[in-house]
Amino acid sequence: MKANRIKCLMFLILVMLVADFCFAETLVETSAKTEFVIGVERIDYIPFYGFNDEEYIGYAREFFDAFAKEKGYVLRYKILPVKRLYLEFLDGTIDCKFPDSPFWQQDSKKDITIHYSDSIADFIDGLMVCSENQSCPVASLTVIGTVRGFTAWDYLDLINSGTLGLSENNSLHGLLQQVIMNRIDGAYVNVAVADRVLKESGTDSAELVFAENLPHTKGSYLCSSIKYPNLIAELNRFLEEKKDLIDALRSKHQVKMFSQPQQLKDSAQPECDMPRAGD
Numbered sequence: 001m002k003a004n005r006i007k008c009l010m011f012l013i014l015v016m017l018v019a020d021f022c023f024a025e026t027l028v029e030t031s032a033k034t035e036f037v038i039g040v041e042r043i044d045y046i047p048f049y050g051f052n053d054e055e056y057i058g059y060a061r062e063f064f065d066a067f068a069k070e071k072g073y074v075l076r077y078k079i080l081p082v083k084r085l086y087l088e089f090l091d092g093t094i095d096c097k098f099p100d101s102p103f104w105q106q107d108s109k110k111d112i113t114i115h116y117s118d119s120i121a122d123f124i125d126g127l128m129v130c131s132e133n134q135s136c137p138v139a140s141l142t143v144i145g146t147v148r149g150f151t152a153w154d155y156l157d158l159i160n161s162g163t164l165g166l167s168e169n170n171s172l173h174g175l176l177q178q179v180i181m182n183r184i185d186g187a188y189v190n191v192a193v194a195d196r197v198l199k200e201s202g203t204d205s206a207e208l209v210f211a212e213n214l215p216h217t218k219g220s221y222l223c224s225s226i227k228y229p230n231l232i233a234e235l236n237r238f239l240e241e242k243k244d245l246i247d248a249l250r251s252k253h254q255v256k257m258f259s260q261p262q263q264l265k266d267s268a269q270p271e272c273d274m275p276r277a278g279d
Contacts, residue, residue: 035074036231038064038223039085039094045193047253048099048121048221051079059253060098060221063120066245067238095228099221115229118236119220121250122258126154126216127186128179128194128208135213136185143167145175145184152188154215172197179208186211192255218258 040060044050049060056077068075078094086105089097090112102109102116127144129136138158143165146152158164167184169175175187176194180203187194191210198208210216225232239246250257 033228034072035076036095036228037076037078038096038098039078039080039089040098041085042079042081045190046196047192047255048123048190054079059121059249059255062249062253063246064098066242066249067235070238070242071234089224089226092227096223096225096231098223100224101219101222103219112226114224114226115232117223117232118239119257120223120239121221121255122218123221124191124210124216124218125188126191127188127211127214128176128191129186129211129214130179130182131206131209133185134209134211136211138214141185141214143184144186144188145169145178146188147172147175150188154217155188173201176201176203176208186214 040049040051040056042051046058049056049058051057056079061077064075064077067073078088080088085094085097086108088094089100090108098120100114100116102114133140141155141158141164144152144155145167146169148168148170152159152166155164159166167178169178172187172189172194175189176198178184179187187208194208195205198205223232223235249255
């Protein structure tokens with residue numbers, strides 16, 4: 001009996017030693033790693049992010065470049081369609097994903113431990129309407145539009161019940177033109193991205209406005225990692241310690257932050273591969 005107890009004790013000690021060794025080896029590997037691959041979306045979502053001739057651009061690019069310079073890291077940006085980006089992130093092919101949120105693709109991630117950063121950028125998804133309809137009530141809406149592949153989460157119950165019609169467009173520019181021509185009552189979009197598209201198209205900024213009184217979602221774009229929680233912790237320290245630098249980048253790209261962004265549901269992120277906004 002005593003011999004069995006001694007054997008069990010020795011076995012437990014051996015297991016603990018092996019576990020400690022593996023953990024220490026992981027920490028050394030993580031701390032020694034200086035090159036990381038960030039998976040990013042193949043979507044033109046300026047001012048937040050976009051791509052030009054396979055080069056990642058926008059606020060997010062400058063933010064991550066500043067972080068890499070501060071830490072002495074090399075970051076490689078892998079631009080992927082949204083569906084493939086999720087697949088490569090979840091199977092460990094890429095080290096980090098941006099943007100991300102614990103509210104997105106919850107079914108796909110439910111059995112996986114994912115580490116998220118603090119907010120890198122905040123956003124509003126809501127209805128852009130003609131200026132004369134800025135104060136209209138929800139009951140006055142008959143049909144709204146989205147870019148094909150995006151979901152108007154704030155209006156999903158009304159759409160599913162048949163109370164509200166839905167029109168889809170292959171491009172953000174085309175969708176906004178539908179509103180201007182009164183073919184639909186409003187476009188459910190990322191407000192900052194829509195403002196940029198309107199400005200680049202030469203549309204009078206007063207012609208389409210964000211209907212703040214109507215249902216909308218405020219949320220945050222985060223960076224996530226399955227394999228490198230320490231990297232996410234470093235990113236959070238960078239956000240805290242380099243506020244002046246980051247605020248200057250946000251001001252340069254006209255990226256606004258909110259005091260208490262809350263994302264109670266999925267944002268208007270695509271569930272499928274998307275065309276570039278504005279094409």
